[in-house]
Structure formats: C-alpha cells, structure tokens
Amino acid sequence: MKYSLLILIPLLTIPWTALGQTNLSKAPVCGFGLLLQQQRTRDPLFAQRLNQSEAIFQQQIARQHGARMAQETIYTLPVVVHVIHNGEAIGTANNPSDAAIQAMIGVLNAGFRKSFPQSGGVDVGIQFQLAIRSPQCGSATGINRVNGSGVTNYTSGGIAVGTYGGSADEVAVKALSRWPNTDYINIWIVNKINGDANAGGFAFFPEYNSALNDGIVVCAGTVTGTNKTIVHEMGHVFNLYHTFYDDANETTCPSSASCAATGDRVCDTEPVLNVSCGTTPNTCTGAAFLIADVSLNYTVKNNYMGYTTCQWMFTQGQKDRMRAALLAFRGGLLSSGGLMAPTASPPTVCSVSAANGLSPYYGVGRLTFNTLDVYSNSSMADGGFYVDRSCNQRTILTRGQSYSLVVQGTYNNYQYLRAYIDYNADGDFNDTGETLMTTSAGSTTATVTIPASGVTMNTALRLRVIADNPNGIAPAACTLNGTVAEGVGQIEDYTVVIIPRTVISIASGSWTAPSTWSCTCVPVATDIVSIQSTHTVSISSGLKQALSLTLQGKLQYAPGGQLQLAGN
Secondary structure (H helix, E strand, O other): OOOOOOOOOEEEEOOOOOOOOOOOOOOOOOOHHHHHHHHHHHOOOHHHHHHHHHHHHHHHHHHHHHOOOOOOOOEEEEEEEEEEEOOOOOOEOOEOOHHHHHHHHHHHHHHHOOOOOOOOOOOOOEEEEEOOEOOOOOEOOOEEEEEOOOOOOHHHHOEOOOOOOOOEOHHHHHOOOOOOOOOOEEEEEEOOEOOEOOOOEEEEOOOOOOOOOOOEEEEHHHOOOOOOHHHHHHHHHOOOOOOOOOOOOOOOOOOOOOOOOOOOOOOOOOOOOOOOOOOOOEOOOOEOOOOOEOOOOEOHHHEOOOOOOOOOEOOHHHHHHHHHHHHHHOOHHHHEOOOOOOOOOOOOOOOOEEOOOEOOOOOEEEEEEOOEEEEOOOHHHHOOOEEEOOOOEEEEEEOOOEEEEEEEEHHHOOEEEEEEEOOOOOOOOOOOOOEEEEEEEOEEEEEEEOOOOOOOOOOEEEEEEEEEOOOOOOOEOOEEOOEOOOEEOEEEEEEEEEEOOEEEEOOOEEOOOHHHEOOOOOOOOOOEEEEOOOOEEEEOOEEEEEOEEEEOOEEEEOOOEEEEEOOO
C-alpha cells in the first residue's frame, strides 16, 4: 500500500527587545537553520516535499490575489493562552497577570492591524481575541493557568523544542493544557525554552501540522505589553518564513532567481542577511536597501519577520501569503464558535471504538460542507481516533436545499470514507437517508439534499465523518478497524442545524404552480412563504399549508380554497 507522510516544521526565534530600541550591535542567532538540518537528516525527501507543497500554496495565493475585492473581510480569530508556571503567584515573572496577557494580545493586534504610531507597510486584516467559549461549550476567559512543575525537567529547563537535554518534553508540557488547533490558536507561556529564560519563542507552520504541538510558545519574559515576539511568531503560524531564509541554514544570501520559489517566498521583500537596523548597504545586493514603505522610509530591516529591533511592518506580499494560509490551512478558525457565547451540543450517539492503534497515515484531512472548511491531520497527529468538534464547528442548513460535502483523507491517501447526519436526533445513524457517503478514495464529493420531511429543525444535530485504513475491515458508524501495522483512521463529529426553507414569489400565479415560486416547487407545511408586493397568488381549491406567511402582495381564494399556517 502506498501512502504519503510529511513532516511539520517548527520555527525558533530569540527574543525581541522593547519597542523603543532601534539598533543591534550583533544579529541574533536563530535555531531555525538547525531545525531544518535535522529535518533533512531524518527525511531525504524533505526539501522536495517542501517545494511541492509550496508550489501548490503559491497557486492558492495567485487565486486569492486575482479575486481580491476592494472591501476585504477583516477576520477575527480566537486565541487561548496557557500559562505553564511552577506554582508562582499570578503577576510574578513566570505567571504573568491577565492584564499583561491582554496587553500582549494588544501588541499582536497592533502589529497585524498596523495601529502602532510607528506602523508602516500594510494592514493584514487579521485580528485576534481571547476565546469566550471552551471546547466543552462552557464559558471561558481565554486564559488557562497550569502548574507544570510535575513534568520532568520543566522547572529547571523549561520546555524543549521537540527534545533538548535537560528540558521537558514539548508534547508533555503542551498536553497540560491544549485546546483544539482547528478551533483556536494556542499560545503557551513558559519559563524557559531549551533551558534559556531569555529565549523568545517558536511556532509551527500550518500545513501538515500536529494538534499535539501546533501553536506558539513564548517565554514569560516577552509578555511585557511592548515586546513584539508574539507578532513575529504569529507570522510563522500563517506560513511566513524569516526575511533572511536562504533554503539552508540562514547564513547566506537568499537566492534571487525566483522570488516565489526561493528565500522567504515573498516577492516584495528583497534578499537580505540577518542584519541589524544600522546595516548599510545591503550586502546581498551591494546596493542601498530598497524602500519598502516610502512614507516612513522603511526597508526590509523594518520587517516583523526579521530579527532587528526596528520591526514595524508587513508587506503586501506577506499579507497575501498569510491570508491565503488562513483560508487554505486554518479555515476552522473562521467557523469556530470560540468567540461566541456557549450553546448546546447535539445529542450523543454511540460510543466510538477502535480495533487498533493510531495511524500517521489515515484520518480526516479536510471536511468542506457549507460554511465549514476544517483542515486537520491523521489520527496520530491529532492525538486520537475520535475528535468531537460538535461544540465549536457547526453550520446552518436549509430544509430541501442541496449542499456539496467534500471529505479528504489525510495526505489524500486512499481510505474508507463515510459520512452521516442524525436527522431525527434519535442518537443513531440507522434511519433511512442518514447515510450521506460511503466510498473508498483519497478524496470524494457527495451532494447532500436535506430531506423535505422527517428532520428535526432548529435543533443541534450530529454530523459524523469517517476516514479509515483501507487495508482493514470497513468501518461502521461507531467503529474503526484498521490494521495492526498501520493503525486506524478517525471519526470526527460536527454540528448541523436545519432551518425551514424560505419560499418567495417570483411572479403572479397559482399557489400550486412551481413557476410562481423561487424554489421552482410548491410550498409545503414547513416552508416560510413570502408573497412580494407586485404579485397576486391564487388558491383555487383545497387546503394548502405553510409554516408562516409574509403578505406584501395579494392572496386570492377561490371557493373551497384554504391556507393553514402551522406557525401562526
């Protein structure tokens, strides 16, 4: 059986000093080059896979750029901050106060929305807010505090980037408090990184990420209300490289052969080394630095994705890249209920079971359905064979309307794909019409038409999606099988709410003539009906039904004609 597997990339930064500083005597050292070396050592095809992924992503950027509207959407995304302290009181160095954390989010928003007094470049149109709903549908402040002293080496060595001698295992620390990365951006505040209390932070790119470690880590010392480490790290979360990335160890000038395929993959940031604010000329070009913001005379040295102390801008190319990454890989943040008041979850269904262990190859890689577009990973990368997304990932469907349901397996690997809706909220998927998809493929699309009757409306209903190892027995609605060698895939649950159809008159005519109505149908008892001001609709005979009627035009009855409104 052939299958694909890619490796995620962490990006490590050293600290950024306070806003008022303008020079560095020496460029800081970054761990990103070493991390890439480790990836290349473990995976000889790493560079090839990274380039293939980038080529696809550049197509996404081009599509988005071509379709850019004059009035673009401002996206507000939910974040959750996990403070991993050692038992210190709130407000001390390793356990920053709520006010300090809120100030850090303020710095983050000022960087992305171009609202510092010194800001240059562009407004990215992405902003961030502490979550007010938990993954269990309870109320939340968006700040969690956990004592990490029980994790081996954490008190003395802090968190490791992956693994690092004398520091605590990264996944073990994050497991103390971690919310679903499809619904929230996780930010961990720690005492040290790789044993260094003066380190800045690290973050992960969005594609092929793992829910076990995806997000941002920053040292508590950066949570000052002025330090811009968080702005830089959030750039990585949305697929930005360092401005001085050279496709190797970040020690040489990036290639200028193809700006979209080499260096930082952004065409309006010129090739540059990791230099200080006062460096001149650009040693990579031998000429003066190009002006990136004419009004403020800013250059690439002022970019947030560099390592100087004079960072004040993102470019249009970086903005395009970040917004494309949001839509391509972090769409779940847009449909997340993390910024909404708590609400009810759908009725529970059967207990999910798996015959074998987790798999790095199989799982629900992506679900696209109406307003949902949730990108995730394999059962192993997500840390479980069952993921209940029903609290925060929900969509509203209209009775009688058809929708496209797309289910993609992790890495597009061939696998069993299934989907169900518990239309009548009876706690199973056994009723007629509740099976939406049953096939085997890497990715498949089904047309789902919401039934005209027999569905529970205005109530949270459970949508279940399954992707399982094709080398085992086919899965059932509540059971995964897989194999011992390659493990099992995943079951993921979402919420749908079905609302009545609205039928509007488009011409004068008979109630029973489909040409009278916007649906090209005849209204039924569960429809909301509206007769427009210039239209006259006639009921010739017999009893007709609707849920409700908005009458702006005229409704005429012939002898024996009746209309019964179920909702009135």
